Amino acid sequence: MDLIEGILARRTTNGAFLPDPVTREHQHLLMRVAAAAPSHFNSQPWRFVLIENRDTIHHVADIAGRSMQELIERGVFFERYRRYFRFTAAELDERRDGIFIDHLPAPLRPFTRQVFSDMGLKLMRQLGVPARLGEDNRKLVAGSPLLLAVLLDKNEHRPGELSGFYSQFGMGAAVGNIWNTVGTLGMGIQFISTPMELPHQWDAIRAIIRAPDDLDLMAVYRLGYLPEAERRPTIDWSSRHRKRLAQYVYRETCDTPERDPQPTP
Structure with a gap:
């Protein structure tokens, strides 16, 4: 039950995280749970880089x-991800996916529904919101005591072949093990996704x-211990x-959605 509840x-x-360094014991524990993940023919294609150097x-x-x-x-x-934004609690409750836009910079709150239009983006630029969000993102990463880079062995990760799928599946299972373990250690984790949206920035992190040429950089995460009270960021993407x-499970064939269990009286 502890595992399921976790x-x-x-x-x-x-x-933000606490400034305390992540103990070597906890770092190695996270690596061991990652290594316990399943992989095709026990190929274990994942590689990890633990980064503590402040520079x-x-x-x-x-x-x-x-x-x-x-x-x-x-x-x-916003053009790429606007389909995931929900603007009312009712819309979120109906769709049950995406993120609820209920926490924006104060100047933008009156324009919530228009914020992702061309006019909204123009207003955001005029108000300096991109620079503010960029600085918020920089501070979050800079204040993290530990970064984790995840790579795949190119001998296994061959896009377009089944081995490409198998290796990414194994990597996902390994990262999932890490993600489900950090909470038991009083830690948190977040995907540092923005650099991989821009190839030149992703290449900079690779450098x-x-x-090496035989490893693909797949993802970078920030980790650390959690403070007792967390302050929400300028825009909260959660x-x-x-x-x-009934929205994602079928019974026997894809023609029959699974019924949601009835509430216990």
């Missing part, structure tokens, strides 16, 4: 901040960690809603 309570940390973290933070600012200013971010069984 999985159901999983969270993504959008706020390196600040360098990655600068890239993350610039990436966020560029994506917002160009409108690329920072000196990723939602705890999950689809109902």
Whole structure:
């Protein structure tokens, strides 16, 4: 039950971490649970880089901040992801996916529904919102005591072949094990996604960690211990809603949605 409750309570940390270093014991524990994941023919294609050096973290933070600012200013971010934004609690409750836009910078709150239109993006630029969001992102990464880079062995990760799927499946299972373990250690984790939206910024991170030609850099995460009270960031990209069984599970064939269980009287 502790395992199940932990999985159901999983969270993504959008706020700041404590400045305390992550203990070597906890770092190695996270690596061991990652290695316990299944992989095709026990190929274990994953590789990890644990990053504690402050200069390196600040360098990655600068890239993350610039990436966020560029994506917002160009409108690329909202154009790519606007289908996931929900603007009312009723819409979120019906769809049960995406994120609830209930926490925006004060000047933008009167324009919530228009914020992702061309006019809204123009207003955001005039108000300096892209720079503010970029700086918020930079600070979050810069204040993280630990970064984790995830790579795949190119001998296994061959896109377009089944081995490409198998290796990504194994990597997902390994990262899932990490994600479901951090909470038991009083830690949090968040995907540093913005640099990989821009190939030149992703290449810069590859260079920072000196990723060799035989390894693909797949993802970078920030980790740390959680404070007792978390402050919400300028825009909070999270939602705890999950689809109902009838929205994603079928019985016997894809013609028959699974029925949601009836509430216990």
